[in-house]
Amino acid sequence: MGAGHGHRLHFHGHSPVHRAPAHLKLLALLGFMLVVVATPHDWYAAFAAEALVLLGVVALSRVPVTYLAPRMVIEVPFAVFALLMPFIAQGPRTEVLGLTVSEPGLHAGVALLVKGTIGVLASLTLAATTEPQDVLRGLTRLRMPDLVVQIMGFMIRYLDVVTAELGRMMVAMRSRGCEPRSPRHWPTLARAMGALFIRSYERGERVHLAMLSRGYDGRLPSEGRP
């Protein structure tokens, strides 16, 4: 808990990608991904070009591939679906490696996998090169409603506090013989979650009172905008 409240994906650096204003990075990510999603699923040359652009940005950001690659496993459940696609889709059949698969399903599966992978890598690059506070400032500049930005700010601030609290509760439960994965212990687990909710809610009340005593009037003071 004593550690800085950075988030787990950020990779410290000073590359041009790190220094670029956050609102431009957010817009670039959104625009780039809309183009990728809108690419018809048999334009393999376009996919290659998009992948090259993204890899160029990754190279420019100097975030090591060994840092990004393990974090791409978040994609796995969805990759399984893309791999199933050739078997469950309709349309004319074709032979690949001795298996009979649906031809449009095969194309769709490959396109899903490519688009999903580009999406995960692009989002990881944003998360790795942008501090959470800069994301918040970027969202403010993009006219995200102030209340949403504030809620997000509180969530980022207390994320590590609350998950660490949950972690300590889990350690305490495990050391008393509780196995959180087993449905037999769900009642215990649920009571812990109930306690976590009450603790989080009461922490929110204390934070609110502390803010009031420092002159909070529904808006956060804006510190030096970039």
Added chain:
Amino acid sequence: MHVPDGFLDAPTSVATGAVAVAGVALALRGARRELDDRTAPMAGLVATFVFAAQMINFPVGAGTSGHLLGGALAAVLVGPWSAVLCISVVLLVQALLMADGGITALGTNVTLMALVGVWVGWGVFVLVRRLLPRRTSSVVPAAAIGALASVPAAAAVFSLLFAVGGNAPVDPGTVLGAMVTWHVVIGIGEAVVTGLVVASVVATRPDLVRGALPALETRELEIRSPVR
């Protein structure tokens, strides 16, 4: 669980994005009524709680595990408007800072989990609560049934979106059938966990459970004499 980039085509993603923006804008007004000027810190902490609760996995068979979506749970605990804000912010943080759920699919994810998940959960909860006697203990089964309904409802809406703008030639009926059956199983887990969590909060701090407010208003002060 989260819809990634490229699953639905661009027009569908943009359309669900517009629905999500409208839904969140309405929730911003509604949440002011539920939480007044405490909205920002309270919703922020509740969003953090929902995020933490989602880290707990439960097995749903065949070696896979599901996790709590938390829409119905948050709605019963803090009210539907604040719950929409909390779940939306959780999805926003996951998309921007954790690469979980694509940025172009953010509108879809907010529509499915924050709007459909919360409102179906809350609607069914209110309906069941009306049928049960006005006691704080009635909140628990009502919350569980709301949670049970919210998960397949979100899955059904996803199947509809997939039929409209899916990027794959799969029979929409098959998708609907598979998604809904699978999510009924996940919904049972969601219902059990939601019911148990609500039960534990109702037992200790019923005043914090938004869904229990009508029952609390009619509750009479009971003075018990010690048994000799």
